[in-house]
Amino acid sequence: MSFANVVRFVLIGCFLALISSAQAQAILDKGTVSGMVRTADGQPAEFVSVALKDIGRGTSTDARGRFVLRDVPAGSYTLVILFVGFEAQEQLLEVRRGETTTVPDVSLRQSTRELSEVQVLGQKRRTASATRTNQELLDIPMSIQVIGQDVVQQQNAFDLATLTRNISGVNLQGTYGGQDTYQFFNARGFNLNNAQNFRRNGLMVWNMGTHFNDNIEAVEFLKGPAAILYGDVAPGGVMNFVTKKPLQYDYRRLELKVGQYGLLRPTLDVSGPLNDKKTLLYRVNTTYQQSKSFRDEVSSRAIMFAPTLTWNPTPRLSWTGEYVFKQTESANDPGLVSPDGTFAGVKRLPRSRYLGEARMQYTFRDQGLYSTTAYQLGDNWQVRNQLSYGYTTRTPYALELGQPDAQGNLRRFEYNYNQWFDTRTVSLDVTGTVQTGSVKHTLLLGADYFSTYSRYTESAGYNLVDSTFNIFNPIYNQAKLSFDNSPYSNTRFFYQRSGLYAQDQLSVLNDKVQVLLGLRLNRTRQGNAYDNEADRPATDQIVTVRPVSPRVGVVYKPQPWLSAFASYTESYEVNSPSDYVGAVNESEASTLKPTLGKQTEAGVKANLLGERLGVTLTAFNIEKTNVVGTYYEDRLDPAAADFRYYVYDGGRHRSRGLELDANGKITPNLSVTASASLIDARIIRDPAYTAGNRLGGAPRTGFSVWADYQVPLAQLRGLTLGYGVFNRAGYFGTNENLFRTAGYTTMDAAVGYTYKQFSTRLNVSNLTDRTYYLQNFSPVTWEPQWVRRAVLSVAVRF
Incomplete structure (x- = not known):
């Protein structure tokens, strides 16, 4: 099978799957849940995990502390708010057909208990590198991969080569004079440019030395052109x-x-x-x-x-x-x-x-x-x-x-x-x-x-x-x-x-x-x-x-x-x-x-x-x-x-x-x-x-x-x-x-x-x-x- 036919086969299959899913969706009665999470002093709290534990649906708050859960089947639910270092909070709510249920503002309370890591998984994670509008990956019409602290700690990583091997289409091409100098990468078939393709919180940095250090929370890779x-x-x-x-x-x-x-x-x-x-x-x-x-x-x-x-x-x-x-x-x-x-x-x-x-x-x-x-x-x-x-x-x-x-x-x-x-x-x-x-x-x-x-x-x-x-x-x-x-x-x-x-x-x-x-x-x-x-x-x-x-x-x-x-x-x-x-x-x-x-x-x-x-x-x-x-x-x-x-x-x-x-x-x-x-x-x-x-x-x-x-x-x-x-x-x-x-x-x-x-x-x-x-x-x-x-x-x- 030629490459073009493979692509057509994948896309046609995905299209049929989407049609069948859309038909199933049409028969459900659904509503929306929205709200805001703030810190104790009233400031918006970003990246707080919010979930309906009854059905396992979840998201995270954006830079304004807001969250939205759409297409929730009508019914009664328990909303759970989780964030590292703060008490877990629960609220009962009722979702009605065709309506938006607004949750009263939630204020985080610091916990005295042992800290536990709370992560937003999969395509619910947010990024601002691709659109600068802090959106969930699911809503961005581009391929973006995020390697976070979970992978960093599991693989005991302390260099980029260890992390990028987890991303499809990204390859270590070589180094400038040894493993501990700096590394060259190839992505989607093309070499990354040392003066153009590396960013720190969205700002350009030269690829002339070791990048991955212990002040890095995550590595985001936006695939393809981003001019x-x-x-x-x-x-x-x-x-x-x-x-x-x-x-x-x-x-x-x-x-x-x-x-x-x-x-x-x-x-x-x-x-x-x-x-x-x-x-x-x-x-x-x-x-x-x-x-x-x-x-x-x-x-x-x-x-x-x-x-x-x-x-x-x-x-x-x-x-x-x-x-x-x-x-x-x-x-x-x-x-x-x-x-x-x-x-x-x-x-x-x-x-x-x-x-x-x-x-x-x-x-x-x-x-x-x-x-x-x-x-x-x-x-x-x-x-x-x-x-x-x-x-x-x-x-x-x-x-x-x-x-x-x-x-x-x-x-x-x-x-x-x-x-x-x-x-x-x-x-x-x-x-x-x-x-x-x-x-x-x-x-x-x-x-x-x-x-x-x-x-x-x-x-x-x-x-x-x-x-x-x-x-x-x-x-x-x-x-x-x-x-x-x-x-x-x-x-x-x-x-x-x-x-x-x-x-x-x-x-x-x-x-x-x-x-x-x-x-x-x-x-x-x-x-x-x-x-x-x-x-x-x-x-x-x-x-x-x-x-x-x-x-x-x-x-x-x-x-x-x-x-x-x-x-x-x-x-x-x-x-x-x-x-x-x-x-x-x-x-x-x-x-x-x-x-x-x-x-x-x-x-x-x-x-x-x-x-x-x-x-x-x-x-x-x-x-x-x-x-x-x-x-x-x-x-x-x-x-x-x-x-x-x-x-x-x-x-x-x-x-x-x-x-x-x-x-x-x-x-x-x-x-x-x-x-x-x-x-x-x-x-x-x-x-x-x-x-x-x-x-x-x-x-x-x-x-x-x-x-x-x-x-x-x-x-x-x-x-x-x-x-x-x-x-x-x-x-x-x-x-x-x-x-x-x-x-x-x-x-x-x-x-x-x-x-x-x-x-x-x-x-x-x-x-x-x-x-x-x-x-x-x-x-x-x-x-x-x-x-x-x-x-x-x-x-x-x-």
């Missing part, structure tokens, strides 16, 4: 890190992770009110990590400190200020090369073999200030302002490897410089609801501005440090390395992005049908700013583009737990001549036009098993036109031609596929996170590569299943067992399709125990010690992935 909200982005998707916020009750948690290969990772998370009225709240997260590696000579250290303050001077006004400091130092790891230039040959070297120099350290330091102010304009409107300032420094001190000769002698090239980034962002959003007749409008109006400048030292370039280093008998500390102390260059590279955007989600038929319409007017300007403009060469020009980015979508909900959706979105990426200074034909880069992405997507979302298990099935097609790329003069061995490369444009690439994601609870004791994908990502037309080649870094298939089981026996209360299987098919590392990695399947296992405020968990990753590799951007370099590793965590709340 309407974020400007120029690569079309694979946007990864957003949602940070932990201050709590209204005293919370203290100390955790220690220890593991094989010298892992030591203590973390502290403390939060609570600073005054009696609880209008001033704080939270502090801090982490220290040191670790060796299964790779010889490699080690790393990292620290993170993130204090946060929230001030609620009135029930309508809220301000949150955050500061984050991160620093990482790690030995550069260039990976392995194959003795004979084939993928099979790389296995002749042990996974632990190190071909670099531990003296070469990748250092990364990042400081960021973030401000979020929100003000309620009446009951239906909110104004939200975000400001951020970030200053980042890094030293990419690395070795590039050539192809060894028959005796294993290797040419190694030194590449190093210093760099800083100065990043500033401001945004203003107005959101609210308006009723026009029978149509409800959820509106968003906004504007944003983003600016980042970066400067390099003048020493950047490839220098041969030795040609006699032997891959079979390595001897370290013999190469003559030159540590960079050169002055900064006379240019600053910059991005400047601004935009005006508007969006309306129209709801009719009691929210059964929702139509999303959005438009963004963009202005992106990037290039080099010279200290002395007379120094600018004719080939180095500043580029300004003003594309228009639309987004349309529709949601149909025949049942409160089921929705079908379809959407169309676009993206663009600016191609600046300054990105290709040093190319053999760099003069041709002055005429490069933007790269465009267009996605059509359709799917079904459902909350099954009493709304405990959320499922999303999606079919998509992405067309990427005017692709700009580069290729080396010697494609088999870039070092052989001293890394001479060419730039080109005019390519057309396409990715289409099916994705399935599921998360939640199958039973009260068994939680599951699962994913599967089938993606065909190919070159349709390209000046440098053969039409029909698969896109590099994009496996055709992949799946994952993680299950966590809480043993229900009274004598074993608190015991949990976890097990997971993670699979990725083989893929080509580059668009040349010269070498294909082997597919792999790894397994993880875990056992944990919780008693009151104490918890411990042992996780073993790559349980069968599977050997597998990733191929990065060089056709001769391979990255061996982690061997079997045990990590023990011990945590206490106090």
Whole structure:
């Protein structure tokens, strides 16, 4: 069966299912339940779990503290309100046919009992990253996956690679010089851009260091193009890190992770009110990590400190200020090369073999200030302002490897410089609801501005440090390395992005049908700013583009737990001549036009098993036109031609596929996170590569299943067992399709125990010690992935 027929079969089946569900719905007499939850001082309480325990229906409150349960069969119910650290409350209510039952305002009361985690599961979870209007996933006409604290703790995760393997269509592509530097990702067949596709609470951050730290509450992944909200982005998707916020009750948690290969990772998370009225709240997260590696000579250290303050001077006004400091130092790891230039040959070297120099350290330091102010304009409107300032420094001190000769002698090239980034962002959003007749409008109006400048030292370039280093008998500390102390260059590279955007989600038929319409007017300007403009060469020009980015979508909900959706979105990426200074034909880069992405997507979302298990099935097609790329003069061995490369444009690439994601609870004791994908990502037309080649870094298939089981026996209360299987098919590392990695399947296992405020968990990753590799951007370099590793965590709340 062809791919197109598979998509048609899935969509037709879903359509028939929706019709039958709609017919069943029509014969039921139903009503609506609505209400508001507030804190003790009258402020709206967000993310409070609200459920009708008689039928297992539930939702969570939005940013205004409101909740709505629609299509509830007429009858008598018990409404339950739950929130971590507060007493559970119940209210009796009567739902009448065709009417809305308004629950009197609920005020949270702090509990003195042991805290228990309350989670909203499946598609009932809310996000503001996709629409900035804080909606349930079920009502958003796009595929969005959220990895929250449940998965983080179950898998003992402390890096992005561990988390993203749970999301369909998202793949770790490789790293910049080792596991503890920073990681590259591919989504829906396309590489994510380090300067465009990563966000922190919706604000852009550079992908130049470790992102996942203990101040991250959840990782949201919005799949496909998202230019309407974020400007120029690569079309694979946007990864957003949602940070932990201050709590209204005293919370203290100390955790220690220890593991094989010298892992030591203590973390502290403390939060609570600073005054009696609880209008001033704080939270502090801090982490220290040191670790060796299964790779010889490699080690790393990292620290993170993130204090946060929230001030609620009135029930309508809220301000949150955050500061984050991160620093990482790690030995550069260039990976392995194959003795004979084939993928099979790389296995002749042990996974632990190190071909670099531990003296070469990748250092990364990042400081960021973030401000979020929100003000309620009446009951239906909110104004939200975000400001951020970030200053980042890094030293990419690395070795590039050539192809060894028959005796294993290797040419190694030194590449190093210093760099800083100065990043500033401001945004203003107005959101609210308006009723026009029978149509409800959820509106968003906004504007944003983003600016980042970066400067390099003048020493950047490839220098041969030795040609006699032997891959079979390595001897370290013999190469003559030159540590960079050169002055900064006379240019600053910059991005400047601004935009005006508007969006309306129209709801009719009691929210059964929702139509999303959005438009963004963009202005992106990037290039080099010279200290002395007379120094600018004719080939180095500043580029300004003003594309228009639309987004349309529709949601149909025949049942409160089921929705079908379809959407169309676009993206663009600016191609600046300054990105290709040093190319053999760099003069041709002055005429490069933007790269465009267009996605059509359709799917079904459902909350099954009493709304405990959320499922999303999606079919998509992405067309990427005017692709700009580069290729080396010697494609088999870039070092052989001293890394001479060419730039080109005019390519057309396409990715289409099916994705399935599921998360939640199958039973009260068994939680599951699962994913599967089938993606065909190919070159349709390209000046440098053969039409029909698969896109590099994009496996055709992949799946994952993680299950966590809480043993229900009274004598074993608190015991949990976890097990997971993670699979990725083989893929080509580059668009040349010269070498294909082997597919792999790894397994993880875990056992944990919780008693009151104490918890411990042992996780073993790559349980069968599977050997597998990733191929990065060089056709001769391979990255061996982690061997079997045990990590023990011990945590206490106090």
